[in-house]
Amino acid sequence: MMPRGLLPFILLAGWILPAGAQPIAFGPGAVGPPGSGAMATLHAPVGHGPHPAVVLLHGCSGITPTVRRWAARLADWGYAALVPDSFGPRGVDNVCGEAGRVAPGTRSPDASRVPPRLRAEDAFAAAAYLRSRPDVDPARVSVVGFSHGGTTALFVASSAVVERLGARPFARAVAFYP
Numbered sequence: 622m623m624p625r626g627l628l629p630f631i632l633l634a635g636w637i638l639p640a641g642a643q644p645i646a647f648g649p650g651a652v653g654p655p656g657s658g659a660m661a662t663l664h665a666p667v668g669h670g671p672h673p674a675v676v677l678l679h680g681c682s683g684i685t686p687t688v689r690r691w692a693a694r695l696a697d698w699g700y701a702a703l704v705p706d707s708f709g710p711r712g713v714d715n716v717c718g719e720a721g722r723v724a725p726g727t728r729s730p731d732a733s734r735v736p737p738r739l740r741a742e743d744a745f746a747a748a749a750y751l752r753s754r755p756d757v758d759p760a761r762v763s764v765v766g767f768s769h770g771g772t773t774a775l776f777v778a779s780s781a782v783v784e785r786l787g788a789r790p791f792a793r794a795v796a797f798y799p
Contacts, residue, residue, distance in 0.1 A: 708735060
């Protein structure tokens with residue numbers, strides 16, 4: 622159980638952004654099909670919809686085969702699954718901070734380089750993109766996050782964060798091992 626008073630500290634820490642940090646914008650060419658190399662990939666279900674949708678937030682090591690498998694599985698289940706890359710466009714490979722993962726002479730991974738607030742803005746922008754699509758049910762857009770993305774999923778589930786960012790809340794939020 623989280624000690625009383627720790628959640629406000631965690632939420633406050635998430636508001637500290639690195640200098641020059643900007644959320645990802647989802648415009649023409651930013652979203653592509655799986656394997657496209659786009660900033661975000663859309664795994665579309667079969668049929669015309671409108672479908673429920675999920676924004677999948679990757680973990681500290683970026684978009685892994687596991688995240689791609691989850692996106693494909695969700696599409697098979699009838700969900701539009703959007704996987705935004707919160708690291709690549711910012712020149713970050715991972716933020717895991719494991720000593721063995723850092724090449725000699727390179728900067729150590731650091732989760733604060735892409736904090737939950739910044740990823741929350743990415744997630745809300747991804748949701749807005751999904752809601753703009755005619756094949757997505759705008760009332761049924763959820764978020765699922767893994768690890769570092771799980772922390773962000775908890776962050777975006779906070780009504781204070783939704784209010785502060787002026788965002789439309791997600792229908793559901795799932796955090797795997799945040």
